[in-house]
Amino acid sequence: MPHIITQSCCSDGSCVYACPVNCIHPSPDEPEFASAEMLYVDPDACVDCGACVSACPVGAIVPDSKLVPEQLPFIPLNRAYYPDRHGQKVPPTSKLAPVPPAPEIQRGGMPLTVAIVGSGPAAMYAADELLTQHGVRVNVFEKLPTPYGLVRAGVAPDHPHTKKVTKLFDTIANEAGFTFYLNVEVGKHVSHAELLQHHHAVLYAVGAPHDRRLDIDGMDNVGVHTATELVAWYNGHPDFVDLPVDLSCERVVLVGNGNVAMDVARILTADADELARTDIADHALAVLRESKVREVIVAARRGPADSAFTLPELIGLTAHRSVVLDEYAQGLVREDLAGEHDELTRNKLDILATLSDADGDERRIRLAYRLTPKRVVGDGRVQAVEFVRTGTEETHRFEAGLLATSIGYHGRAVPDLPFDEKAGVVPNDDGRVTDCPGTYVAGWIKRGPTGFIGTNKSCAQHTVHQLVEDFNSGALADPAHRHRSELQRLARERQPQLVDLAGWHAIDAAEIARGAGVRPRDKFTRIAPMLAVAATAPRPTWRDRLREAITV
Template sequence: MPYVVTRSCCVDASCVLACPVNCIHPAPGEPDFGQTEMLYVDPRTCVDCGACTTACPVDALKPHTKLTDAELPFLELNRGYYDDHPHEDRAPMAVVPPQRRTSAQGLRVAVVGAGPAGLFAADELLRYPGVTVTVHDRLPTPYGLARAGVAPDHQDTKQVARLFRAVESQPGFSYRLNTEIGRDLRHEDLLRDHHAVIYAVGAATDRRLGIDGEELPGSASATDFVAWYNGHPDHSATRYALDGERAVVIGNGNVALDVARVLTADPDSLSRTDISDRALAALRTSRIREVVVLGRRGPAEAAFTLPELLALAALDGVDVLVEGWPADLPADATPKTEILAGLAARTPVPGRRRIVLRFRTRPVRIVGDDRVTGLTVEGTAHDTRSVETIDTSLVLRAIGYRAWPVPGLPFDGTTGTVPHDRGRVRPGVYVAGWIKRGPSGFIGTNKSCAQETVSALLDDLEAGLLTAPAGGDPAPGAHPDAVDLGGWRAIDEQERAEGRLQGRPRVKIVDREALLAAARSGPASRPAGRLFSRSTR
């Protein structure tokens, strides 16, 4: 197999359009696109041209001869996909969909949220000459979870920022960062100054367990913990008690695995990443030797993806174990359960840190007086309803994200989304990303999501349903600390410069005031031009 898709795949399908022989699937328009955990290269038709590698924003595609030992399982994973999905009816060449012919000259759009969903929406709009897009965010830095959510040991995934820098470089693009809608600007201000507003505000909070003891010190959200080790300014002063030997993570999605890996990683290896310096200092003194990852359901229903499980199983210097695995592999074995069965058969190495995956277990109560000392759990299998208390000083819930209501927009409290029709809330107001579809999918999923929303917006433009701005240019930032593109690039360069001195990708500035000071140190205008052409995205 000449080329192989590996763990960092973001499913944005740039590689699909770059491939001259249409050997990467599922492709946009196919039933499974946006639903699979990654894309796959067909070994029968790949011609080893390497075009896919130039298009991939996260370096997920590699020649089979360049795979590391940890990546070798992806060779069989790619091949195996086509055993179940032969795609015999596909055309011999990748098909580029026709471009929409819309006159959007003078169209002015505000995007609220500078994460992947917002920036993909901006990119779709800026394909049309004469469109201007202003992207707002309450933080002084953009990229959302791509900056503050991706684990520091996944630097390959963070390379998606190269794509976002290309979006920023397009004519018609501008930032208004460090600007909170509802505080610094109102929804009405955006509607007055723009033809349309797209809300891509994501899901900023976490779900609750709803059990006794959840408010004790030592019980926290994995969402907040991830933000802390990634240098999110809202969590720069947060402290976590890492003085016990065991931590428990409730939930078994990719975020739970991220947290478990970071808590058990060698701090020296993390020191070569962009992890927050404060988090790194805390992890250097951490006494945690074991992280237990709890899932309510069985191994086959685990929420983490197969690529992330493969990466976990390949960790060096950390034991990854499965507790309570049945003696025989279930008859309906899947690649995921086969890997878990292999982990269950491992013998622990004395003295190593360990990650223990435990299934069919639910939390009942967090134990402690003035801080967490344990977690009472109950088995969920019909024949093992046993109750026990796990000694622990840190409990992190990783059971999903949830969005806040957006002022002025309807909100479905059950799904945590804004009701919409293909992204249209009403003519002139739209949603994209998790506030639109809920916390699901991958970074690249936001691309097709944004395409649908922008298509609805352009439908309304063509139908004459959008109200023209009141006149003149959009009002300047409503406060003196709004950060424009020049300010963000000054922050970016300062972080990268410090990173170069330390042999790291960047050293993040974690305090809001320090971020604003760095922004003020840069030029007010942005350089023109693009970093790479559309054909590479």
């Protein structure tokens, strides 16, 4: 029986290279990989060896015999990606997916040393690629005491499988040559110029932390948030613990219908007892237990065929939540189904066509289409949101007590680097930052907010290849300060509360212990408790310090 890739697929691509018969596509060398919503197993070519299961960092691949009911739609979804062979098995092939070669260091002398700013997926994948070479040193700087970026603070708490990728990141962080500088902010505690004095190169993988803003009247009312703020709030990001989220209203309006909007809608309508078994932040869980929200309207400017959410997200959402369409939206779905669309869009429309406008006591998510935001109504606090029917002057008003916008992300300028304000990225040529020798970018700050967790792997690999090529050519000068002890001394002088790998391990272990086996972890959401726990971690002995002092 073949294996099936399910909703939590992160497009890491590790399964592609593990497969001995090359039956998982699109592979990273294929053009479709950059835009694919997930990867697919060819059921006629799969030999059921299970190699992909071990390779998958998020547990997304399971035998078809072990699928739970809500995962069954992924069987035809996997098959639909491949041509109909009328039940004929595909002969096993010895042609494997081409594995991209590791960047080979050919320059002698001082080993390559690289500073990576940020600790999310792009940063960790870049570190992994660099550390394939013997002697390379990678120092990762993160402004929070906890690493892994949006995997920790952005993935929805009810998607625990996706968070399993942190096990891979933990493995990378424990590699020889890797050092964490957590709770150290570049631009505040150390400058870009100082990093270059201690490294051959600096690679920024800082993501796109800002939201695109909705420019309509009334956005200054209390009760207006961005979806990103809400995600950070319920995931326990220290900067958003005190976000004033008021769920005493019966209706919430979300503008935008991408996966992040769907995550927020799902959490706001979830059973609090179910969420209590996840790693959701305690303060958010307390508010959700008292929530009066009965309906979340997810409003999109365009029609159903242009829905921004992915097909796997829609399958998962409709399997677990009451999702409804009003009569107008149902008519739009029928209109779109009559047109010509690719297989992916048609599959989305087929699922949308099964949704009704059922009423009842159950909390529901209502998908609404062709609505362009006009203004927020309120006298200091949100009371309603007005839309116009896209392309017309017809006005629609929804009474609501909270509005959240989810219309895309935007990068933030990095100190001492050029910045393209319109695109929200650091200008670069294949990862090399324009007019900044020795400086590189990977992830969303390089290419914009596109792709999934695993998409950052190929992005980071490409940047690292450019970096190593420059190192080999002599374009990267040896740093003025060569001993790692010099960097550690500088960082600790500037930030005495620096958290190292041992400190992170202490925080990690404490959070898991706080979960008491009922929850994956009970997160610390304030900096002070994190630092207090990190301070209990074993400190390096004098022998360790001596070894570091004499190691170049």
